[in-house]
Amino acid sequence: MGGRSGTMKKAPILLGSCPTIPIRRIGSYSNLLEKPNKPNLSFRKQALFKDLLKGTITAKHSKWEMLQLGRMQESVPTNLAIVEIDGYPLWFRSYTSDDCGLLKLEAQRAILEIADMYRVLVWAEWIEPHRLGILTQTLEANQPISMIHLCDRLRERIATQLKTTVTVGIGVTAKDWSDMAASYKIACSALDFKAALGSNRLIVTEDISSRQECDMIRQLQLMHMIGQAYRMGNVVWVERYRVLFEELRHHLFTRDELLNMFTYFIYHLHLEMSELLEKYREIWKRDTLPLLQEILQEKDTLVQIEVCFYDTLMHCFERMKTIRDGTCNRVLIQNLKGFIEERFNDQNFSLTYVSDHFGLNSSYLSRLFKEEFGETFISYVTRVRIETAKMLLLKTPGSIKEVSKHVGYLNPLTFTRIFKKNTGKTPSVYRQQDI
Incomplete structure (x- = not known):
């Protein structure tokens, strides 16, 4: 398998032989094992799946098409979940393009096999490079199985067999296709809070229902105090840094909110460091600033940002201290x-x-x-x-x-x-x- 230029090459992933598939499940695997003479089938299914989630299903989508491609019944309650690969930028760079495709294929295969164990009808499609959408309908009303249980089994299996962690946002049950967009929005909103709640887990609406508005003035003041102490070479910045993250952990922030907050933090640190001599500014601009920006783009959670920011800032701080200690003054x-x-x-x-x-x-x-x-x-x-x-x-x-x-x-x-x-x-x- 050919790797992309500039990426680390790994040995190809060897997948085991496919398990025996029950006859009634063959239709559900059609997007994975499509015939060569039907190259557009998987793309059509994926497009239809996305339309269903976005609430843009129209009269042009006949019930026959939905039944044939997705196997979903319109009047049957449908559960929805969105599975997100944790640390996707790093994950993507760690494998060849072909291996990434095989891992995603195996993730789809896993949910189909788990659903078959519990006699649950499932439709799963990759709706974004890092997100797998899942729809389920229970075939036997007297033996219901929750989406939470199915997704937890899937999360454990992916971690064990594919050596990859995922976080799952759970939507609400949709009574019919017209409710699907609302359920999809809830699942995506749940994933927005992965930054605060942590990765490799399931997130449901109850986890974020207690969210309250946070007055950021106190946190911004702490960022200013950290920047000033850091520039002055005062080790008190470490304690203020600890207090900042301790306070942030008491609030629920979305990924975008944390991104904006720490973009400002980096900007303020940059302003403070710009006041120093060139020998200090060079360490900051060449080695430290790019690393902080990279961390912010690649890390999923507040805990990861806290640890990586601290290590990077401390390394820069110690290098500047060495220079200061070496001066005659x-x-x-x-x-x-x-x-x-x-x-x-x-x-x-x-x-x-x-x-x-x-x-x-x-x-x-x-x-x-x-x-x-x-x-x-x-x-x-x-x-x-x-x-x-x-x-x-x-x-x-x-x-x-x-x-x-x-x-x-x-x-x-x-x-x-x-x-x-x-x-x-x-x-x-x-x-x-x-x-």
């Missing part, structure tokens, strides 16, 4: 940061104050600070003061005037103006909204 920079964090609440604190303490020219000190941390001395001191003020507002009963004085602002009005400029809220509003 390393000791001075560490002493400078420690001095600022210890004395920032002094009302006379200024660049001149710090320069005099270290016996350095203020212009040189300002330039050194900007080069190493990507922000001005004043911006850094202001941020330290505001972060401390936010903590005091939330955890202490002190008045605005007391908090203002504690972080180095003698005039509460000046403190309020600077606090609002940096947070978008006045100190009193921040305290009330975040209690």
